[in-house]
Amino acid sequence: MYEIILELRNLKKQFGGKEVLKGVDLQVKRGEIIGYIGANGAGKSTTVKIMLGIVDGYEGDVIIFDKNIKNTKGEYKKKIGYVPEVSDVYESLTAMEYLNFIGQLYDLDLDTSTIKAKELMSLFGIEDYLNARISTFSKGMRQKLILISSIIHNPDILFLDEPLSGLDANSVMIVKELLEIFAKEGKTIFYSSHIMDVVEKISHRIVLLNNGKIVADGSFKELKENSHEGSLEEIFNEMTGFNNHKEIADKIAMAIK
């Protein structure tokens, strides 16, 4: 029996009368890597933010670690890591100060977070910047720091929103490998991205959100069998009813003349 680690039951969310999520049902097992995909504005980040308790005012239920999050004081967040699509970091802190601050939020003692911060910064190749202010970091360095801050407390579930953004090819390989190791260890990964070839490769299961509902849910192999198309990008186009990319590109090129 697989253990269900998180579950969405008939999740609905409106913003100013606009229905973004129209009844999302999903069960995620321990150790699964879920590729959560959908067009811009489909509601992926909203789903994740609801699960993290950042967005409320929703209908339906979110069950994480067997508890409805409505009935918790947020303790479950201690076992969760999050890489947001756009992250606010404290620019004036150094990387070490920031990681120690995050470590303490997750109840790590200062010695442990200091040791882990040094080790992880070194493994990601940015150890020389431990005592540099974050405001001086390049985009990729900042992304590495965010990744480190999402795993420093050894979480059981990781929510990743475009986690590879700005990373060089070598670092991308490390992170992809790391996710596979995490899954084998029983960590659950909720991976939201528009980079279809990565989602195709790393996900055990791909969930496609369209018009506020899940319209596809299965392994890449299963999705391929149920579609006329070959790559995940093409399946995405088909399932979201999009086939006029060339026409739109032509019109954009014309529009600026």
Ligand SMILES: Nc1ncnc2c1ncn2[C@@H]1O[C@H](COP(=O)(O)OP(=O)(O)OP(=O)(O)O)[C@@H](O)[C@H]1O
């Ligand atoms: N705080 C908010 N107030 C009003 N509308 C919001 C808010 N947050 C999200 N929305 C709206 O909800 C919809 C879904 O947004 P969301 O960020 O969840 O999409 P997404 O699937 O993550 O998109 P993307 O791929 O572009 O990141 C959009 O129409 C967005 O404008």
